[in-house]
Amino acid sequence: MASALARSRETTKERKPGRKVRILIGKPGLDGHDRGAKIIARALRDAGFEIIYTGLHQTPEMIVSAAAQEDVDGIGLSILSGAHNYLLPRIVEMLREKKMGNVVVFGGGIIPDEDIPKLKRKGVDRMFTPGTPLQEIVEYVRERVKPRK
Amino acid sequence: MYDGKKAVKIALEKKRWETKMAGKAKQRSTGRLPRFSTVSDMEIAALYTPADSVVIDYGRDLSFPGEYPFTRGVQPSMYRGRLWTMRQFAGFGSAEDTNARFKFLLRQGQTGLSTAFHFPTLMGYDSDSPRSKGEVGKCGVAIDSLKDMEILFDGIPLDKVTTSMTINGPAAMIFAMYLAVAEKQGASFEKLGGTIQNDILKEYIAQHAWIFPPEPSMRIITDILGFCADRVPKWNTISISGYHIREAGSTAVQELAFTIADGIAYVQAGMDAGIPVDKFAPRLSYFFNAHMDFFEEVAKYRAARRMWARIMKERFKARDENSWKLRFHTQTAGCTLTAQQPINNVVRVALQALSAVLGGTQSLHTNSMDETLALPTEQAATVALRTQQIIADESGAANSIDPLGGSFLVERLTDEMEEKAMEYIAKIDDMGGMVAAIKRGYPQREIADAAFHYQRLVDAGDKRIVGVNSYKMTEDLRIPILKIDEDVEKNQVARTREVRRKRNAKRVKARLEALREGSLSNVNLMPLLLDAAREYATLGEICDVLRETMGTYTDPAKF
Numbered sequence: 001m002a003s004a005l006a007r008s009r010e011t012t013k014e015r016k017p018g019r020k021v022r023i024l025i026g027k028p029g030l031d032g033h034d035r036g037a038k039i040i041a042r043a044l045r046d047a048g049f050e051i052i053y054t055g056l057h058q059t060p061e062m063i064v065s066a067a068a069q070e071d072v073d074g075i076g077l078s079i080l081s082g083a084h085n086y087l088l089p090r091i092v093e094m095l096r097e098k099k100m101g102n103v104v105v106f107g108g109g110i111i112p113d114e115d116i117p118k119l120k121r122k123g124v125d126r127m128f129t130p131g132t133p134l135q136e137i138v139e140y141v142r143e144r145v146k147p148r149k
Numbered sequence: 150m151y152d153g154k155k156a157v158k159i160a161l162e163k164k165r166w167e168t169k170m171a172g173k174a175k176q177r178s179t180g181r182l183p184r185f186s187t188v189s190d191m192e193i194a195a196l197y198t199p200a201d202s203v204v205i206d207y208g209r210d211l212s213f214p215g216e217y218p219f220t221r222g223v224q225p226s227m228y229r230g231r232l233w234t235m236r237q238f239a240g241f242g243s244a245e246d247t248n249a250r251f252k253f254l255l256r257q258g259q260t261g262l263s264t265a266f267h268f269p270t271l272m273g274y275d276s277d278s279p280r281s282k283g284e285v286g287k288c289g290v291a292i293d294s295l296k297d298m299e300i301l302f303d304g305i306p307l308d309k310v311t312t313s314m315t316i317n318g319p320a321a322m323i324f325a326m327y328l329a330v331a332e333k334q335g336a337s338f339e340k341l342g343g344t345i346q347n348d349i350l351k352e353y354i355a356q357h358a359w360i361f362p363p364e365p366s367m368r369i370i371t372d373i374l375g376f377c378a379d380r381v382p383k384w385n386t387i388s389i390s391g392y393h394i395r396e397a398g399s400t401a402v403q404e405l406a407f408t409i410a411d412g413i414a415y416v417q418a419g420m421d422a423g424i425p426v427d428k429f430a431p432r433l434s435y436f437f438n439a440h441m442d443f444f445e446e447v448a449k450y451r452a453a454r455r456m457w458a459r460i461m462k463e464r465f466k467a468r469d470e471n472s473w474k475l476r477f478h479t480q481t482a483g484c485t486l487t488a489q490q491p492i493n494n495v496v497r498v499a500l501q502a503l504s505a506v507l508g509g510t511q512s513l514h515t516n517s518m519d520e521t522l523a524l525p526t527e528q529a530a531t532v533a534l535r536t537q538q539i540i541a542d543e544s545g546a547a548n549s550i551d552p553l554g555g556s557f558l559v560e561r562l563t564d565e566m567e568e569k570a571m572e573y574i575a576k577i578d579d580m581g582g583m584v585a586a587i588k589r590g591y592p593q594r595e596i597a598d599a600a601f602h603y604q605r606l607v608d609a610g611d612k613r614i615v616g617v618n619s620y621k622m623t624e625d626l627r628i629p630i631l632k633i634d635e636d637v638e639k640n641q642v643a644r645t646r647e648v649r650r651k652r653n654a655k656r657v658k659a660r661l662e663a664l665r666e667g668s669l670s671n672v673n674l675m676p677l678l679l680d681a682a683r684e685y686a687t688l689g690e691i692c693d694v695l696r697e698t699m700g701t702y703t704d705p706a707k708f
Binding site: 005041083129133 | 268279288352484489522597604608
């Protein structure tokens with residue numbers, strides 16, 4: 001399946017010093033709930049980040065290839081299908097295989113509390129659950145995600 | 150409702166009252182909030198009087214239950230004759246797991262079934278597709294072939310229990326499997342009652358479980374309309390759904406407007422396909438959300454009935470009264486439930502359910518308190534069902550028809566909702582109808598804007614959510630939740646592979662080839678799909694054939 005990436009503005013692959021932090025917002029899995037992903041994408045864009053949104057129904061391969069193509073610094077993954085325990089670690093693993101292990105991966109969705117430590121152990125930096133204020137997510141990204149060298 | 154002279158007098162009196170109160174309010178400090186508005190941010194006045202309802206003509210705008218324009222209800226006796234159907238949406242794990250939950254719910258007094266399919270089924274993939282990895286049985290029941298469908302309805306007589314199936318992209322294929330089970334049970338098609346959601350337009354707008362592009366999808370839908378009109382006359386062919394539009398963050402007016410605009414598109418498509426309107430329109434039904442703002446919701450249901458009746462009679466010239474009636478299912482709003490202090494959700498659901506009942510719903514699903522955390526446990530699902538039973542048997546809400554009719558506030562809101570929704574519909578008509586509007590991304594954009602606006606209000610504390618931005622507590626969030634065994638995926642994959650081994654491969658191939666050819670011509674696809682289902686062709690195989698001939702749809706990914 002083709003993927004139509006939506007960018008907050010025309011991005012270039014060129015890396016200039018002091019450039020904006022670039023974040024990929026991804027929707028892995030088959031669920032169609034994109035309300036959260038779109039709101040986060042807008043909030044981060046308004047906070048000055050460069051945003052690329054993958055759209056729905058992405059496989060781990062599609063997300064990692066978009067992340068490489070766009071040379072992003074962080075990936076925010078929204079998932080509400082219950083398949084997070086398989087899909088999120090798979091994405092982290094594929095990033096490492098592509099030598100992109102320093103891309104910060106975070107996520108959100110319907111995630112049972114007890115799954116969160118497991119996801120963290122597998123390399124997901126942070127999981128946000130329903131009811132998190134936008135500001136908290138913006139501040140987290142500002143603090144944790146820096147331009148990769 | 151009041152004559153002009155009296156209304157003018159009341160309006161003048163209201164002015165006097167306002168001036169007097171404004172003086173008093175100044176002494177006592179100003180209002181509690183700078184501005185009072187619904188959850189959809191529609192402004193609400195301090196007081197409504199008969200002067201706000203002066204344009205209402207009782208006979209023309211309200212009338213009696215069971216009479217045009219049905220503002221007060223579609224049936225003459227409403228709940229005094231028969232209560233709404235208590236229909237809890239259920240599905241998880243394997244067909245065996247869900248069959249057991251169905252039987253449990255029927256034993257608890259539920260009166261109809263509603264099936265939730267897992268995401269691979271919703272997207273037309275088999276459980277052993279690489280796209281399905283990690284998803285099998287997680288958010289619904291895994292159905293790959295007739296074999297699973299037989300297990301799902303084992304011991305449930307399909308000519309007695311009505312079943313609703315939330316399925317859209319592959320609605321025709323799943324419906325064919327259901328019909329094949331009915332045949333095996335010896336239930337005649339004429340007796341089958343139930344619903345397939347089959348509302349692809351709202352998939353593009355909000356819910357996003359699609360397979361094919363809009364045009365071929367609309368063709369499959371009109372095939373279903375034609376097939377059911379001839380052969381399954383009691384089946385509800387489309388459940389035109391506002392639910393998901395609202396969950397995606399729309400306002401109440403947008404939910405109403407976009408849903409009815411979808412309904413207009415289906416009626417037009419059916420008529421364009423040459424089916425007389427009164428042959429299929431009586432089997433169209435609606436599905437709305439019951440959100441948090443009580444009066445706004447009641448007004449929404451009332452406005453929906455009146456709008457649809459007028460549209461069907463005046464715009465489409467339907468003659469059969471049943472074509473004018475907007476019958477609807479309601480589900481309480483999943484998006485209003487909070488992960489924080491989850492037991493509070495029981496109260497939210499009760500209020501939302503009451504609004505649906507006072508709004509005259511035909512059937513109702515009440516959400517379980519644990520749905521922001523996982524699929525419902527048996528205990529949580531029972532409390533949700535009991536909530537409906539308490540409203541029905543203890544509250545007195547079902548005694549009198551349309552009990553909020555005549556409320557100055559509710560009548561005014563009903564008018565406002567209709568007026569604002571009709572403005573949206575006019576705009577969509579100008580764009581060339583809903584399919585064209587969707588291609589332009591218009592409803593999608595409107596909803597995303599509304600969702601973002603609401604989130605900003607919540608973050609600023611202008612809209613309050615108990616436990617989220619007010620009355621917060623530190624708490625241990627762990628409550629018992631339903632876990633789907635990882636073995637479900639392994640077992641399901643094994644079963645589907647066994648089905649493929651055991652069936653008559655030659656016949657399956659022939660049926661799929663017939664389907665392929667049919668899809669390239671303009672024959673009705675339903676009989677071909679039924680033939681394929683009978684031979685245990687899997688959902689993924691059937692959809693793959695059609696993906697090849699009809700193409701696929703990809704998210705435009707706008708934010």
